Amino acid sequence: MNIRSVPAVAAGMMLAAVSLAQAQTAVGEMGVSATVSRTCTLSAAPLAFGTLSVSAVTNGSAVVTLVCNGTSTVTTILVGMGANAAPPTTQRNLASGSDLVPYTLHVLEAGGADIATEGAVTLVRVGTTNTYNTTLYGKIQPNSAYPMGTYGDTVILTAVYAP
Incomplete structure (x- = not known):
């Protein structure tokens, strides 16, 4: 540092100190x-x-998953009959045009009782997360009379939860 600049720096610091001593402040909240x-x-x-x-x-089989923000009180989902049910509350069907292939849905891999119309299925919490799931199992009985084709259905799943 140059010796001539020392007095200039000192003078600048004194001016800054005087300016700070005279500074005003305002306080607000957000x-x-x-x-x-x-x-x-x-x-x-x-x-x-x-x-x-x-x-x-x-x-x-298919895994059904429910993910909620925060802890959920949901423990069940309702499983609809499907778009091709006939009559609408008794038999689930895959459809290809007017051709039908009946199927059943179960909560146990081994089968057991068919999930009923709007049947309630219990969900299992995954660890300590806010994720719940269950596996649905489907079965189609053998039949050599099913017409050739690609078959499909859409089943509505519903979870009711408190907002």
């Missing part, structure tokens, strides 16, 4: 807020039976 609403997302993997057997039961 509010901060957020709203968290309960939301859940329900999804399911496709249940694909693949190519049907004419001599053995054809099985399929």
Whole structure:
């Protein structure tokens, strides 16, 4: 540092100190807020039976997942009959045009009772997360009379939860 600049620096510091001593301040407040609403997302993997057997039961399965923000009180979902049910409350069907292939849905891999119309299925919490899931199992009985084609159905799943 140059010796001539020392007095200039000292004078600058004194002016800054005088300016700070005369400085005024104002204080205000700012509010901060957020709203968290309960939301859940329900999804399911496709249940694909693949190519049907004419001599053995054809099985399929799909995992249903419910993810909620915050802890959910949802423990069940309702499983609809499907778009091709006939009559609308008794038999689930895959359809290809007017051709039908009956199928059943179960909560146990081994089968058991068919999930009824708007049947309630229990969800299981995954660890300590806000994710819940269950596996639905489908069965199609063998039948050599099913017409060739690609068959499909859409089943509505419903979770009811408090907002």
